[in-house]
Amino acid sequence: MDEGARTLRHACTSLKAFVGSLTEGESVEGMSPADASWVSSSHHRHRTARSRLWAWAGWSTQLTLGNILDHVQAIQRTLVGEPVAIWSLVSLSRVVQEGAIRACHLYAPGLSPEQRAVRIAAAWLNGARQHQTAAGEVSAQAVPEADRIWQYAERTVQRAGMNIGLDRKGRPNRAVLGAVEAPFTVNLTNIAAQRPTHLPAWYRISSAASHSTVWMVAQAFASDEDGQPVMRADPEIVIAAVLAVLGAFEDLVQTLGDYHGNDPQPALLTIRRRTVAVLDRQRKWRRQATDDARLLYGEGGT
Numbered sequence: 323m324d325e326g327a328r329t330l331r332h333a334c335t336s337l338k339a340f341v342g343s344l345t346e347g348e349s350v351e352g353m354s355p356a357d358a359s360w361v362s363s364s365h366h367r368h369r370t371a372r373s374r375l376w377a378w379a380g381w382s383t384q385l386t387l388g389n390i391l392d393h394v395q396a397i398q399r400t401l402v403g404e405p406v407a408i409w410s411l412v413s414l415s416r417v418v419q420e421g422a423i424r425a426c427h428l429y430a431p432g433l434s435p436e437q438r439a440v441r442i443a444a445a446w447l448n449g450a451r452q453h454q455t456a457a458g459e460v461s462a463q464a465v466p467e468a469d470r471i472w473q474y475a476e477r478t479v480q481r482a483g484m485n486i487g488l489d490r491k492g493r494p495n496r497a498v499l500g501a502v503e504a505p506f507t508v509n510l511t512n513i514a515a516q517r518p519t520h521l522p523a524w525y526r527i528s529s530a531a532s533h534s535t536v537w538m539v540a541q542a543f544a545s546d547e548d549g550q551p552v553m554r555a556d557p558e559i560v561i562a563a564v565l566a567v568l569g570a571f572e573d574l575v576q577t578l579g580d581y582h583g584n585d586p587q588p589a590l591l592t593i594r595r596r597t598v599a600v601l602d603r604q605r606k607w608r609r610q611a612t613d614d615a616r617l618l619y620g621e622g623g624t
Contacts, residue, residue: 325603326564327401329596330394337571340589341387344582352380354581360435364483371481372439378478379442382449383425387574390421394567401560408542408559409531415563416528419520422570423510426517426577440504443479443497447486448506450475451494519569519576524562561604568597 345352353361353376361372393414400411428441450472457468479486479497487496487503496505515522530538542556572593579586 324402326560326600327398329564329600330398330401330567333568333571333593333596334391334394336589336592337387337574338391340575340584340586341578344578344584352376354583357435357438360439368481368483371478372483374478375439375442375446375482378446378475379428382445383428386421386425390418390570393417393421397563397567406560408556409539411563412528412531412559415566416525416532418567419514419525419528419570420510422574423513423517423520426573427508427513429577429581431577431580434502436499436502437504439482440484440497440499440502443482443484443499444504444506446475447472447479447494447497451506517573519572521562521566521569524566528566557607558604561600561607564600565597568593568600572597 357376361369361376364372397411397414397418400407400414424445428438428445433441450468454465454468454472457464476486483499485498486494487498489495494506496503511522511525514520514525527538529535542559572590575586575589575593578584579589
């Protein structure tokens, strides 16, 4: 447990250092040369609004990274707690994985500036719509501010030369720029399955834990000496959670490094070495568990 916490602490330090180096020396902060060129060559009526799209993307990504690091710190504290809280660890790792997927979806390599622009616009508008929904459920006093946030995002997107598509019920559901469009809502499970450093099965498992799905949480229950149900920390689950975080970090480093033109290989090598070390500790734990079972139950280990 302590080794897992130490691994994540060092990984956080490395990630922060790498992210901090990304925009050093850029002529236009937060934008790749291709995207910056597309914006600067846009019609003057669209140029400012398109710049604001990338400014929002950079700001929202910084918030996402802050949320990721905050949850990894919580995982570290969980790992050194007594007893280790097993399912909160899994749920925390899900937040990290989901945040990385969202950020990498915006900066994915191979996108044209138009494709990236509509993804950014869709993410901004979707967040603004969710804010409106939440405000309406909290209090009437919160609604005007949420409406202003939506109106600003809507106005910016339209001034950037885009349209906002509607579903069959007339509700906004996508950003459109000519023949290119992006839905407000993206399927994170499908995206995770397409990103090699993420574990699609873990994303589903962590969802089940976060929603208290019985088939999942029951797997960590056992009985104490008095026959009462208790939670038992499983080292395999702890290791899987740590690996999920390291995989998310690897995806962030690769994607953001490629986008900003900063060589991600040194930072990736550091993360992969930590991953190998975690896997090595997992193998040692399994051997120890096998040896302990033989001592307790004989050669059959049952």
